Amino acid sequence: MKRLLEPLAQIPGVRMALVVAHDGVPVVVKNVTDSGSDHSLEATLASETAESLSALAAGWLGEIERSIGPLSWNSPQRVVLRAARGSLVMTHAPGALLVVIADQRMSPEELRLPMEAAVARMQRLLRTAQDRGGRERPQVDPALPALFDPKGSASSNADTVS
């Protein structure tokens, strides 16, 4: 999933690219300062920043939705906030939000195509996963409870067939 954001994070001027759940929890974070050593202090600080950024971005979108609600407008598909020291661009991704923080030198418009491409990649990945899941999973009534093996993990058809 992190590789989906790789092309976005590599664009010069992009500081951070995140996939955020609608409740503000970061799902995937790609920071430009990301290195191999995940245990470094910088990585910890970056993850803390990402958490607060995600919460603030999702909170702001929620506030905007509430503000435009009386006009019977649906949730905006793309939101751009350009400010003195950078920009925040947010777009709806499947089941989540794609958020990019960019430098002030970068025009948010330059991010339109790369972000749409990232969303398309996510949709494709989800479709592939669903197709694969559909092929492998036995066709059972969804109303029935799932079967669990003795180890405690959900059983798949590959485990049960002898």
Next chain:
Amino acid sequence: MSFVRRIFSGSRLRDLRQAVAEAPSPRTYASLAGEHARLGEMADAARVASEGLELFPGNGELSRLAERSRAIEAEGRTRELYRELRDAPRPAVWRELCEILTASGRLERAEECAQEWFNATGDGNAQLARGTARCERFFADKRRDDGRLALDLIAAAEKLLPRDQRPLRIKLALHMRIGAWNDARRTLGQLLEVEPGDAVLEAKFRTLSTMTDQTTTIEQALREVEKNGRLVDEESTPQDVSAAAGEIRPILKQMCNEPGVRAAVYVRGATALVQGPRGATAERTARAVREVVQRSRTAARRLGLGQAAEVTLEGDFGHLHVSPGEMGASALWSTRPPTARLRQELTELAALSGGPSKGEEA
């Protein structure tokens, strides 16, 4: 630069100087400053542009040239200082670097540099430089956390630099700009202990003594600044309020005549001017724009992005383009993305210092 090119550029400079002397105009000044800049003489370019600005104040081209030349000059000096720091780090170099970075608005880098300086020497001046940079950041972004941290850093600098008036002066500026009058008076008292008999400080102290009935704490004052996005000295004067009402409505009307535009809105405080929708829809549109502006301003500050400059919402409703200004904000709701010209007009409209008179005008 080759000898031949030097001769040619020398004669060009002579001609341009003569042109400035014979017919001083923004164009001749700009040409001379531009020539100096082309030759890499940034100090001269800035000097000529400033001289031109004295004669033709407010000229955009000359202001841009002066600012740009100064920025390039500072950039060059910054590079030299970094080189010196690598070879022989010492407080004087750190101090100059911090000052240049703070003055050029690279506040994050200034703080990093001051932190490096403090780690290396434990100098109180380093802590003061950090505090100054954070203070500037607070003035720019109006974030409560920045204000708190700036005060902490200044307090640390005060401990390390006893009987030094610089930290006290910065603290006083911060207290006064957020409207924490009691604390400002206390700081003024401290300053008067260091600088007894200073007439300006004494006059300020007397003025503040009359304002101590306002018992706003620092925390309350910082919260208020973050909420409003405005410092006490940035409050608009009441006589400005109705000045530009007459010029705003025609601009909004003109915008609404553009193809695809559904509404043009100007909001300032509790007042709104709406062109396009009518009746209850106009009121709802104005309320929505006002809320989007307020939320976005706060979000930009909290996200550490600084002052919000532009907000765009795109969806099945079309495009809502909002331009928050210092005083008011303008917005355009259209079926297609607004053109660059319309966006520019919105920014100019939001930057107008005046605004409509009180009362909802929808």
